[in-house]
Amino acid sequence: MRQYDKEKWNKDGHIDKERERYNEVLTNVDVIQFFDSVFGNALVDYDMKNESKHPERVFGLNKIDYETAVQEKGTEFADTLRRQKAVSRYFQQQKKNIKECITQLGDETEFKQLVEKVGIDKAREIHCEYLKDFYEKWQEQNPTLKVFCATIHLDEATPHLHLTFLPVAQSTKGLTTKVSMDGALKELGYARSKQEKYSETPFKRWLKDFRSNNEQRSQHFLDKKVPKTFLILPSETTTKGHTQPEEHKAEVKKTEKMKQAVSDFITGRGRVKEQCAELIIANAKIAEKAITAQANAIFEENKKQKMIINALNDELQRETENLKIREEQVSEREKNANAKSDSLKKYEQSLLEREGSLNQKLLDTILRERQVREPLEEINRQTEYYLQQIRQQLRQKGKQTLKDRGYDE
Numbered sequence: 001m002r003q004y005d006k007e008k009w010n011k012d013g014h015i016d017k018e019r020e021r022y023n024e025v026l027t028n029v030d031v032i033q034f035f036d037s038v039f040g041n042a043l044v045d046y047d048m049k050n051e052s053k054h055p056e057r058v059f060g061l062n063k064i065d066y067e068t069a070v071q072e073k074g075t076e077f078a079d080t081l082r083r084q085k086a087v088s089r090y091f092q093q094q095k096k097n098i099k100e101c102i103t104q105l106g107d108e109t110e111f112k113q114l115v116e117k118v119g120i121d122k123a124r125e126i127h128c129e130y131l132k133d134f135y136e137k138w139q140e141q142n143p144t145l146k147v148f149c150a151t152i153h154l155d156e157a158t159p160h161l162h163l164t165f166l167p168v169a170q171s172t173k174g175l176t177t178k179v180s181m182d183g184a185l186k187e188l189g190y191a192r193s194k195q196e197k198y199s200e201t202p203f204k205r206w207l208k209d210f211r212s213n214n215e216q217r218s219q220h221f222l223d224k225k226v227p228k229t230f231l232i233l234p235s236e237t238t239t240k241g242h243t244q245p246e247e248h249k250a251e252v253k254k255t256e257k258m259k260q261a262v263s264d265f266i267t268g269r270g271r272v273k274e275q276c277a278e279l280i281i282a283n284a285k286i287a288e289k290a291i292t293a294q295a296n297a298i299f300e301e302n303k304k305q306k307m308i309i310n311a312l313n314d315e316l317q318r319e320t321e322n323l324k325i326r327e328e329q330v331s332e333r334e335k336n337a338n339a340k341s342d343s344l345k346k347y348e349q350s351l352l353e354r355e356g357s358l359n360q361k362l363l364d365t366i367l368r369e370r371q372v373r374e375p376l377e378e379i380n381r382q383t384e385y386y387l388q389q390i391r392q393q394l395r396q397k398g399k400q401t402l403k404d405r406g407y408d409e
Contacts, residue, residue, distance in 0.1 A: 019155040024128065026135050026150040031098075034148040036087045038168055042177035043086040044079075060086030073313075094179040097166065099145075101138075104160035105130045105218055111158045118226060126225050127159035128152055130218065134161060137217075141210075144168055144184035 029037075043059050051063040060082040061069065069078035105127050106114075114123045131152050138147065142165075149164035169183025170176060181203055182192055190202040 017155070022124075022154040024152040024154070026132065026152065027147065028151070029148040031095075031148060032087065032091060034146075034166075035091045035094075036083070038146065038166075039090055039175075039177055040083055040087055042175055043090055044083050046175045047082065047086055058086075059089045060084075073309075094166075097179050097181070099165055099167070101163040101165065102160055103131070103134055103163070103214070104158050105222065106158075108157045114226065124154055124159055126222075128154075129225075130221050131159065131161040133221070134214070135163065138163065142188060144187045 047058045047060050050057045051066070055062050060066075061078070066078050066082055069081055105111075111123065111127070114126070118126070135147070135150050138145070144167060145165045146168050147163050147165045149162070151162050153160055153162065166179060167181040167184035169178060169180040169187060171178055171180075171183065185202040185206050186192070188206065190206045192202050
């Protein structure tokens, strides 16, 4: 994957820094996050299947390291570490297979003709519309060539689009989701055939068809936007990576040196072997410095990660202690609540007992009242009877007395 370097890439001044702000990013996913989202689950499943029988195939933590991480930090931490390590290792293996596609609408001459016809702003607008449509069509037509970075550049002579993508294929054996150009193109209908020549690869056939279809679509797009402006000529078929002018000169110079070295070796007029030895030694030193620098960077990164992990562990320990304190407080409150509940139950029982006692007393009182009221009612009846007898006798005696005294009725 190419890394943009302003000092290296703009020696001839073909990039206008004043127009950099017009560049438009369509998508830009961090490459490690992209690898994790696409391959993370498949890598973890693959490691779990092979950690016992084929530990040498494991991308992430081996079984012992994983169990140690579980004991020290817990399952969640161990799972995260295993996934991160597997994704990082797979990225280091496959980053060389990251591809880049650069496309534009016509060449510099045709862009200038379009500017003369519609103006610079309208010309850029037309190009940007086409490039955005190209990006959308790419995703629809090439779902297995997954794009994680797409940027429209308007700071050079001709507007163009950079697509950075990775061929991804599904498999029923081994790693179920993996990097594979043949596998990705097979899912698009470009399977490798035993009858075809080895040089006629699925990629070349796909590239030829895709280039032809895109050129037809771009011509149709231009005819629709600006009829009869210019004709887009078929571009030269190539799979060579994008180079800047200075890089091309360096390539030519390097080729000439190689030819001269071969010539000197054939004629016996040079010190080719010594030069090769010196070149090998120089490359070894460069590689050693690069490896040392990379190792130091990894060591520093691990050191930072360790500090972060220690800080997280301290915070986790504090939270655990606070949680224990809260649990003790809750337990104490539960005990108090239970004691109050028992006291209320006892009080309720005593009220029920008192209520029963009062009800019994009331019943006894009612019975006693009934026992007293019945004799009183009998006495009242007898008294009333005697009073009636007495009244009757008094009336008879009164009548008799009046009669005896000569009073008639």
